[in-house]
Amino acid sequence: MAKDRMITFRMNVDTIERYKKFCEENSYTFSKRVRRLIELELERWEKYKLDKMKEEIVKKTFGDR
Numbered sequence: 001m002a003k004d005r006m007i008t009f010r011m012n013v014d015t016i017e018r019y020k021k022f023c024e025e026n027s028y029t030f031s032k033r034v035r036r037l038i039e040l041e042l043e044r045w046e047k048y049k050l051d052k053m054k055e056e057i058v059k060k061t062f063g064d065r
Helices: 013-025 030-062
Strands: none
Touching: 013 030
């Protein structure tokens, strides 16, 4: 099972407060929401890299037609 670690980052206080309010009004847990946003971004990045790799394979196999 993966271990959780805490991270610290700097952010404008107003932005943090606004986001906390957003989370509270939408029944989100602040930390879970931030974690999920990071996970989604990583998933998009991994898909992008995979798509690029597939493009390269197609170019090498069939050339630039």
